[in-house]
Structure formats: structure tokens, C-alpha cells
Amino acid sequence: MPDLKARIEALLFASDQPLRFDRLLSLLEADTESLRNALQQLQHEYYHPGRGIVLQEVAGGFQLRTRPEYAPWVLKLTRSRALRLSRAATETLAVVAYRQPITRAEVEYLRGVDSGGVLRALMEKQLVRCVGKKDVPGRPLLYGTGQKFLELFGLKGLSDLPQLSEFAGDEDLALSMELDFDHAE
Amino acid sequence: MPDLKARIEALLFASDQPLRFDRLLSLLEADTESLRNALQQLQHEYYHPGRGIVLQEVAGGFQLRTRPEYAPWVLKLTRSRALRLSRAATETLAVVAYRQPITRAEVEYLRGVDSGGVLRALMEKQLVRCVGKKDVPGRPLLYGTGQKFLELFGLKGLSDLPQLSEFAGDEDLALSMELDFDHAE
Amino acid sequence: MSYRIKLEQFEGPLDLLLHLVVKSEMDIYDIQIAQITAQYLDYLSLMKAHQLDVAGEFLVMAATLLHIKSRTLLPASPRDEENDEGVDPRAELVQRLLEYRRYKEGAEKLEAYPQLNRDVFIRPEQSMQEEGPSEAVPADLNDSPVSLFELVEALRRVLQDKPPPAPHTIISSPWSVEQGMRLLRRRLNGEEYVSFEQCFSGVTGRSEVIVVFIAMLELVKLGQLRLVQLNPQGTIYLYPQPELHSDRCVAALAPHSCEEL
Numbered sequence A, B: 001m002p003d004l005k006a007r008i009e010a011l012l013f014a015s016d017q018p019l020r021f022d023r024l025l026s027l028l029e030a031d032t033e034s035l036r037n038a039l040q041q042l043q044h045e046y047y048h049p050g051r052g053i054v055l056q057e058v059a060g061g062f063q064l065r066t067r068p069e070y071a072p073w074v075l076k077l078t079r080s081r082a083l084r085l086s087r088a089a090t091e092t093l094a095v096v097a098y099r100q101p102i103t104r105a106e107v108e109y110l111r112g113v114d115s116g117g118v119l120r121a122l123m124e125k126q127l128v129r130c131v132g133k134k135d136v137p138g139r140p141l142l143y144g145t146g147q148k149f150l151e152l153f154g155l156k157g158l159s160d161l162p163q164l165s166e167f168a169g170d171e172d173l174a175l176s177m178e179l180d181f182d183h184a185e
Numbered sequence C: 001m002s003y004r005i006k007l008e009q010f011e012g013p014l015d016l017l018l019h020l021v022v023k024s025e026m027d028i029y030d031i032q033i034a035q036i037t038a039q040y041l042d043y044l045s046l047m048k049a050h051q052l053d054v055a056g057e058f059l060v061m062a063a064t065l066l067h068i069k070s071r072t073l074l075p076a077s078p079r080d081e082e083n084d085e086g087v088d089p090r091a092e093l094v095q096r097l098l099e100y101r102r103y104k105e106g107a108e109k110l111e112a113y114p115q116l117n118r119d120v121f122i123r124p125e126q127s128m129q130e131e132g133p134s135e136a137v138p139a140d141l142n143d144s145p146v147s148l149f150e151l152v153e154a155l156r157r158v159l160q161d162k163p164p165p166a167p168h169t170i171i172s173s174p175w176s177v178e179q180g181m182r183l184l185r186r187r188l189n190g191e192e193y194v195s196f197e198q199c200f201s202g203v204t205g206r207s208e209v210i211v212v213f214i215a216m217l218e219l220v221k222l223g224q225l226r227l228v229q230l231n232p233q234g235t236i237y238l239y240p241q242p243e244l245h246s247d248r249c250v251a252a253l254a255p256h257s258c259e260e261l
Helices: A004-014 A021-028 A032-046 A068-079 A087-099 A104-111 A116-124 A147-153 A171-183 B004-014 B021-028 B032-046 B068-078 B087-099 B104-111 B116-124 B147-153 B170-184 C013-023 C033-049 C056-073 C078-084 C091-112 C148-161 C177-188 C206-221 C247-252
Strands: A053-058 A061-066 A128-133 A141-145 B053-058 B061-066 B128-133 B141-145 C225-229 C236-240
Touching: A004 A021, A004 A032, A004 A061, A004 B053, A004 B061, A004 B068, A021 A032, A021 A061, A021 B068, A032 A053, A053 B004, A061 A068, A061 B004, A068 B004, A068 B021, A087 A104, A087 A116, A087 A128, A087 A141, A087 C148, A104 A116, A104 A141, A104 C148, A116 A128, B004 B021, B004 B032, B004 B061, B021 B032, B021 B061, B032 B053, B061 B068, B087 B104, B087 B116, B087 B128, B087 B141, B087 C091, B104 B116, B104 B141, B104 C091, B116 B128, B116 C148, B128 C148, C013 C033, C013 C056, C013 C091, C033 C056, C056 C091, C177 C206, C177 C236, C206 C225
Parallel strands: none
Antiparallel strands: A053 A061, A128 A141, B053 B061, B128 B141, C225 C236
């Protein structure tokens, strides 16, 4: 098998854990001797100062890993990785965006969970801001979306925000949702 | 930087999404010229019949991917079935990709069939996204392809889409379509 | 039926029409409308014969074809010629078919590209990789891939999880804030201080507790009450201020304040 090495490389790359020798053997339907040779050759090729990855024997299997000396850069990468908005954050943002101005208590009523921490985090990112106080006893703060919100979603203004009913394929559901919403208060 | 190439390799290996040139630039604190050279060299090294991985330019960034010819083995490894788009999904995706930004009514006119369900499924997969609202009465949503679309087909950008055959009367058609839609919406 | 067509293989009427045109080796720019209409209708009856639902779009196209056919058969009236300058009644259909054919080709070409998770694979998430603490909000918002669709989906989720509004969720307290204030005045009457908990003793019902609490805050705001906490986490005490029982304030309250006091 002339491309046995390439196949091993593809498998190791695509695996989320170390691959044992016998697993590789059965996956590639190779014989023990050629697999051992190909693995050694591949390991040798990776073991070269110009490479950023090594082929390591680990936990009884084989795995491709970044070279330890490049850990600082890899860490920089993973730390700066664009984390997705968490589910809680997206939900809270959605409620604020569509129901603004809205108090924290109202957000929590709709979401069914404490939302103070998420609201604060969203305010720090300027996705949500304080837009006033509600004219009821206690004068609770009213929240609305901030400038960054429009930027993040590429909206010209709040009127560009799609309504539930506008998205393709769920006209009936959307209608019942809109009705539910008005009951919430 | 003698090991710039190795650092790039480590970063590309560790990243879960394509890395843009300027992202690499800031992570590695390299200069444009050396980074470009190192990337080219690395790409060249991966582009070798004995390799199981390629370095591809995709969705405006760089990414390591397994070679297509080794798909059967990788699928065996992950015990997953190959992801397949339905014909309706591919067709709708093509219409959105070539004609974006486009409204749902326009997609349906071009395909000749109701496309709400397919559009919704494509949005759930993040292959299609909402890019704004059309400035006509009713302000219908405009759809376009997302980052995930480019990643799915391994395209550098939208200019990388397969060329469509030309035909006479193209401009007239575009005009007549505009008129039709103003009535339809 | 002399020809066999695998049923259900068409994406829609345009797809079917294109197939018929190609199969009949017709010039797409010069469609024999009578022939193609007959074939199209044949196919629809074939679908019906197989008890397949014929989608509305197929029927609309049938009507369109019949309409075009009738227009090609009629001699053009002089007025038509003036207005349309002899526009071919097939023109729009031909253009739609051409356009459809382009995108169908585009889709076929795309289909042949190596696809992620079908032909090519990227590094999967590593099962042993340690994950950083998941922040509520990403560090770099500009890179965070949240789409408007996801936002709407999140809203849908929130609303879906909500049980249908029942009458009991509507706060319809029998008490007003004024009544809450009267209750507090009564409790504090003649006392140097009263603990926070004591104020609520005998107050049953969530909405009543809320009303009393709001009344408490109102009194603090009016300067008639002070809240004191000696230790962190410790008991909170209410200290009535002289203004609490002043006539002026009582008079300013609801007219029926005498009933309960």
C-alpha cells in the first residue's frame, strides 16, 4: 500500500483521541509489519525541527499533538478564541431586544431563571443598556439594547429586527407565540 | 523567525476554525512578508501525494483538512455517516448563494416551489443567514449565505463559486423579475 | 403510458418542464408549447394515478402552460400588437426555465465539490482537552458568530418553555400599596424597632408579601422608616421615624384609611 502513511496521517488527524496500533490495523486493513514501518516513518518525518506537530505515543496509542515549545502561541489562540454567546446570554439578549424597555423582573419572568448576572455581562459588553426607570412602585430599571447590539447583528436600526413570524417555515407557530407574549405581562 | 512555519502549523492544527491571515499575523507577531512566504511554503509541503492532510484556503482563512480520497477511512473511524444535503437543500443553497441578498419570494419564484421549510433548515445549519430587509413595501427579509456555507464546500469566498453558464437575455430577465416581485410582495 | 418516469424525482414544476424539454430534444428557446403541455399534463395524471399528492405549484404551472398555449393559438389582435410589439407569449416561461437551469447546474457543480464531513474532515474537538471557564459573553464580539436567526430562535425557546399563562400568574393582589403601608404602621405603632421578618408574620400569599415589601420601600423613601442591619447577613430591623405617624401623612393617604386603623 503506497499511501498507507498518508492514510495513517489522515486518521490520526481526524481522531479525537489516541489511536491504538490494533485499531489502526483493523481500520486500514494493513499487515502488522507495513503498519509498523509506516508509523515509524511518519513519526520520523514529524520529528523534525521545522515541524509544529509531533506524532506521539501516548496512553497506549498514537496521537498528533502540537509541539510543547509552541504552547504559548496555542494558548494565545485558544484564549482569544471567539467564544460564542452562551445560551443564557443569547436568550436574555433576545428577550431584551424584542421586549424593550423591560425590567429585570420581567426578563426573569419570561426566562424563568435569575438573569442578573447575564444582564450585567451584557451591559458590560454594551449589548444591553439602561434606558430609564419604570413608573411603578420601586421604580425598577428598564433595559434596552445598546449600540453594540445593532453592530453585532448588522442592523440599521431596531425596526430591522425580524419578527418571529417573518422567518420562513413557521408561520403558525410564530402567531401563537406573539399572542403568548402579550399575556406575559 | 526560523520556526515561523512550525508555529503556523501548530496554530492551524490547534484551531477549530479557519484562521485568517491577519489573525495569524497578530498571534505570531510576524511581518506580512515572512508570514505569506511561510504559509506558501507550508502549503507547498502539504501539497504532496504522500500526505493525508492538506492546507487549504477556506472562508477567508487557512485550515488543515484531510484529503478527500481518505474519506472512507475517516468515516470508518468516526463511525458516522457522511453528511448529505438533500437535492432541495443544495438547489436552494445554490439559488441563495448566487443571487444573494434574496428574499424568500424570489427564491420560490426561481425554484418554482415553496421553499420555506428548506430555508429554515438551512438557517438552522447556519448555511444561510438573514442579512437584512429589502427596501420594498412589507420589508421582507433578505437571505444570504453564511461563513459555514464557505466552510462546507471549501470555498475561499463567494467569488470561488462555480461559474454559471451565461445565456442571452440575462439582463432583461433581471428587470422583469424585479417587476414581478413588486407585485408579488 | 409509453414512457417511464421515476416519480417524485422532480424538485418542482420547473424541474419537470426542463426534463420534458430535454427529453424531447427541443430547443429551449423554441419550445413546442402544445406538445410540452400535453406531456406535462400526462405526467400530472400519472402522479394522480399513483396517488401522489400533486403540489399546488404543479397545477399552477399547468394553468400557465394552457394559458400560453391558448395565446399562441389565437391570432394576435391589432391592439395586442401595438402594446406588446408582438412579445412571444412563451418568453417569460423560457426565461424562467433558463434561469432555473443555471441554478440547477450550479447546484450540481457545488454538489461535486469536496464537502466538509462528507469528503474532507477537520480536527474534531479533543475529548481530553481542558476547557476554559465558559464566559457568558465572548471576549471579542466582532468574531462571535451569532446570527439574527439564532436570536429569534432563542426567543422562541424562551416562549416555548413558558407554560401557557394561567389566571394565577396574573398578580391581582387584593391589597394596595396603601393598605400595605397601613399594615406596617399598625405593626410599628409604639415599637422602637421591629425585625424584618416580624413585619411579614401573618402575611400569606406571594403577592401580599410583595405589596408589603413595596410599601416598606415607599416608607423608607418618604423618610418615615429606616432600615438597619447590624451585621452582614444579620437581621434587618425597621426603625419607625417620627414622621410615620404624623397626621399630615395619614391624611395624605387613601380616604378610607380610618377603617383599618
